[in-house]
Amino acid sequence: MLRTRGAAAALAGLLLALLPAAGPAWAHNGKLKLEVAGDGAAGVTVQARHADGHQLETLVRLTLTATAADGRAVGPAQLEPAREGHGFYATGPILTPGKWRVTVRAPAPHTSQATAEVQARAAQSAPAQVPAVSAAKRGGAPQTTLSSWWRPVVLGGLAVLAIIAVVWLTVRRRKAREDTGKP
Structure with missing residues (x-):
């Protein structure tokens, strides 16, 4: 009798331990909510969620077909998961x-x-690159840009702060030793 109760208790504990892990899988069986949109150029994006609004955690093989107003057709084409996260396809x-x-x-x-x-x-193309004109061709002195002078200034400021911190800690320790009377 005692063995039966122990086995029943162990089985009940095991079921209670596994039940929460299986819960979400049971809750999301069924249809998906698919939101289809253009990507601003010549592509399509899709956001797939469970019908109850929860995020899609598994990979689903979505297929796309498209028909233009003049009768042109594309597909069926399989959508690939996008980098934006779970449930996004492009x-x-x-x-x-x-x-x-x-x-x-x-x-x-x-x-x-x-x-x-x-x-x-x-798709829009990138603007044309204008070649840089050297100072010698412009007939003037070379210009100093923000990117050419800020690094040494920042590094110098950090070095000064590090020196101040080391001196401050040294003085503080020396003063603490003098106050306690230790050499």
């Missing part, structure tokens, strides 16, 4: 400029689908 440049109807689907067990209108734009 395509990179996949669309050509124009208006697109984008549909993203999640497979079972999270069978979900979301559709959005996305305006794809051509």
Whole structure:
């Protein structure tokens, strides 16, 4: 009888220890909430969350299909996880400029689908680099920029502060020894 109670208590303790770890997995079975948007250029971004709003902790293989207003089609293409964190996905440049109807689907067990209108734009190029003109070509003296003089000033200031701190600690210790009468 005592053995049975001990075994039952051990089993109950084990169940209570494992139950909280299994709880979140049970709570999030089902559909996902998918938010589809353009990335400002020719790509698509998706944020996937559980239907109850909790963050998606596992990798889900989302697929994208897109149809342009003139009939052009893209996909199905698999979305890759983005660096922004769990539940964020991005395509990179996949669309050509124009208006697109984008549909993203999640497979079972999270069978979900979301559709959005996305305006794809051509990526902007970086401004043209203007070559630097030397002081000799300008006919003037070389200019001192902020980046060329601040490092020595900061390093000198730090060195002065370090010297002050060492002197202050030395004087303080010497005074403490004199007050206690120790050599």
